Amino acid sequence: MTRASAQVVVTGAGIAVRGRATPADLLDRGPVDTAAPDPADTLTGRGLRYKDRATRLGMVAARAALADAGVLDVVTPSTPDDSFGVVTSSNYGNLDTVCQTVRTIDEETYLGTSPMMLPATSSNVIASWLAITHGLRGANVTVCNGRTSGLDAVRRACLLIAAGRVSRVLVVGVEPDLPEVRHVVGDDGSVALFDGAAAILLAGARSAAASGTRIHAGIGRYAKRADAADAIAEACAGTGRIGLRLSSQETTVDSEVHDLPAVLGDAAGALGVLQVAAATAWLGGGRRAGDALAVCGDDGATAAMVVTAPASFPAGPRSRELT
Amino acid sequence: MSFALAGMGAVASIGGNVAEIFDSLVSGHSGLAELRGFDRSKFRARRLYEIDDRPAAGKDVPLRATAWLEQAIAAALADAGLGEDLSEIPVVVGTTLRELRSVELMYRDGTAFDVRDLNFGRMLRSRFAAVHTETVANACSASLYALALGTDLLALNEADTVVVAGVDSITESTHGLLDRCYPKEPDTVRPFDRNRRGMLQGEGAAAVVVRREQDGPGPSGRLHAWILGAAANCDAHHPSAPNARTIADATRQAHRLAGVRPADIDLVMLHGTGTPLNDEAEAAATAEVFDLPTSRSPLMTAIKSMTGHTAGASGLHSLIAAVESMRTGIVPPIVGLDDPVPAVAGFRLARRVAVHADPVVAQVNSFGFGGLNAVAIVEKVA
Known part of the structure; x- marks a missing residue:
């Protein structure tokens, strides 16, 4: 369960986080300026009224990642791409719609609801709008998998490429901080919840290299285990020095540590994607000595993933991307 | 590349296991009944295909979907002769609505619910010691999408055995919004009928054990069918209205993966929801791929008139019905189809x-919603 993702590279990254403009800003350990503009407000155009907050945040991060990779104007609804997939990760993305609707029905019967809300009752609504907005017709997957969900989503995107289903995947992790979410997670106001999104663009290494795309980082080994130490050991096996560890968990890995939730709040299903975006920025196109390690999970399961400097991803025969 | 279907389990309004469900389908028995779990006074559409397992009429409880998922997976494992230790076996679960019904009960009524149970992971860990679980909320195509993702794990040698499942209970928010959308409340699900009025939801779960071809059946020796391939794509067109062109693309992709031509297909399990949007797009795509009415048509059926739209479970419910049809030589009818469009x-x-x-x-x-299309091809065991 650890081999997964050799030969997949990161070609773009973007975020929608209040007080943080680019993935490099995720490395900033300073407190978030809560008075900073809401990134969701940068969207303009028709139809926003009926898109939930998670969808809007996801769209902002996705747009930034596609722009970072230089493909924002290349893949569009009028020039759709059958081999461009989407994987999103979110646990709480559509709780607002579901809770508000059940309250409306209780107070006003079904007649009080708006038909425009129907698509957002289905938890895949974020991935759906990302595909529509950018013309992405490949496999479209919404991972809702608890605390490991973000890294599980990155790993699933790698598998879609390795299996030959798609050649590129937009991966978005998003969680909204909303009253309905706070109610459902049982928060009394004392917990800081992350409100934002991160997006990365993944491609097969050889096709990215062949197309001359700038490669920011490589996706290394992924492991998921009941025990955090086991997951970390498996993910790091065969890896060189880990220079940055993005995690809250205690480990024996000797490296700089950056615990994103301590700065940005509990990021739940968005965390893994946020970590890979931060790792990509930290690697900075190969300036660092060592790789980065992302770890997320809870007492039931932990996922760990190595993010490598661009030049160090292995050239094995596993991917079927060119067949 | 083929994959061995080594175990099956299912639950729906029309039966608590695969045999009961298939018997109901063949005899044309529908699970449609008066609303059980919701306050009827809040809705115009007052009939659904619910599973009748609540403690009392009008009294709803959380975690019903989780219980059906557990039941279906346990049945599939037993059928394959595997034990209940899934610590090294990946589980891919497809669902539209996760445990959002429990969220509704918590939010509105104050019913106790732990958010860690939203995506089934805790139950899969506590009952089956599963670690490699992946819940994909891929709308109404979720369980066939999950099949595609599960078979990828086998094809890439990430695992030799996977459990693929689908599950959904009905949420009041979805039911209310569907009720709001239809001009007239649907009396029943009538796929491809001129008098169709829309879709009504159903409840249930389904699970299959799938293994690499070279590993063959599980310890029970049961080999239900070969899975020849599962295709998955996205319309990238509209959040709820389907698109015939990309449905046709997904169908051709499935044929390509399976190494079959349209003329090789003997039976099509149509998605057939009884909504004009789905049925027209699906019919157009099917006519295009199979060159109808010019060429000879494969036999086709659709089971949602009896199960309701079981959403995240519906793809596997149809697949299991197809496998049972191939085994028994009996194909269930489309109940309620009197006057075809x-x-x-x-x-x-x-x-x-x-x-x-x-x-x-x-x-x-x-x-499914979001233009999510999945098409699978299965072959009878010789």
Whole structure:
């Protein structure tokens, strides 16, 4: 369960986080300026009224990642791409719609609801709008998998490429901080919840290299285990020095540590994607000595993933991307 | 590349296991009944295909979907002869609504619910010691999408055995919004019928054990069918309205993966929801791929008139029905189809009563909100 993702590279990254403009800003350990503009407000155009907050945040991060990779104007609804997939990760993305609707029905019967809300009752609504907005017709997957969900989503995107289903995947992790979410997670106001999104663009290494795309980082080994130490050991096996560890968990890995939730709040299903975006920025196109390690999970399961400097991803025969 | 279907389990309004469900389908028995779990006074549409397992009428409880998922997976594992230790076996679960019904009960009524149970991971860990779990909320095509993702794990040698499942309970928010959308409340699900009024939801779960071809059946020796391939794509067109062109693309992709031609398909399990949008798009895509009405049509059926739209479970429910049809030589009818729409001209549809046939290769369609299309091809074991 650890081999997964050799030969997949990161070609773009973007975020929608209040007080943080680019993935490099995720490395900033300073407190978030809560008075900073809401990134969701940068969207303009028709139809926003009926898109939930998670969808809007996801769209902002996705747009930034596609722009970072230089493909924002290349893949569009009028020039759709059958081999461009989407994987999103979110646990709480559509709780607002579901809770508000059940309250409306209780107070006003079904007649009080708006038909425009129907698509957002289905938890895949974020991935759906990302595909529509950018013309992405490949496999479209919404991972809702608890605390490991973000890294599980990155790993699933790698598998879609390795299996030959798609050649590129937009991966978005998003969680909204909303009253309905706070109610459902049982928060009394004392917990800081992350409100934002991160997006990365993944491609097969050889096709990215062949197309001359700038490669920011490589996706290394992924492991998921009941025990955090086991997951970390498996993910790091065969890896060189880990220079940055993005995690809250205690480990024996000797490296700089950056615990994103301590700065940005509990990021739940968005965390893994946020970590890979931060790792990509930290690697900075190969300036660092060592790789980065992302770890997320809870007492039931932990996922760990190595993010490598661009030049160090292995050239094995596993991917079927060119067949 | 083929994959061995080594175990099956299912639960729906029309039966608590695969045999009961298939018997109901063949005899044309529907699970449609008066609303049980919701306050009827809040809705115009007052009939659904619910599983009748609540403690009392009008009294709803959380975690019903989780219980059906557990039941279906346990049945599939037992059928395959595998124990209940899934610590090294990946589990891919497809769902539209996760445990959002429990969220509704918590939010509105204050019912106790732990958010860690939203995506089934805790139950899978506590009952089956599963670690490699992945819940994909891929709308109404979720379980066939999950099948595609699960077979990828086998094809890439990430695992030799996977459990693929689908599950959904009905949420009040979805039911209310569907009620709001239809001009007239649906009386029943009538796929491809001129008098269709829309879709009604159903409840249930389904699970299959799938293994690499070289590993063959599980310890029980049961080999239900070969899965020849599962295709997955996205319309990238509209959040709820399907698109015939990309449905046709997904169908051709499935044929390509499976190494079959349209003429090789003996049976098509249509998605058939009874909504004009789905049925017209699905009929147009099917007519295009199978060159209908010019060429000879495969036999086609649709089971949602009896199960309701079981959403995240519906793709696997149809697949299991296809496998049972191939094994028994009996294809369930499309109940409620009295006056077919023009779009299905030339389609050989199983109508009114079950049809005796000997299908060898079956195609299973499953489509969902967000333009999510999944199509699987299964072959009878020789």
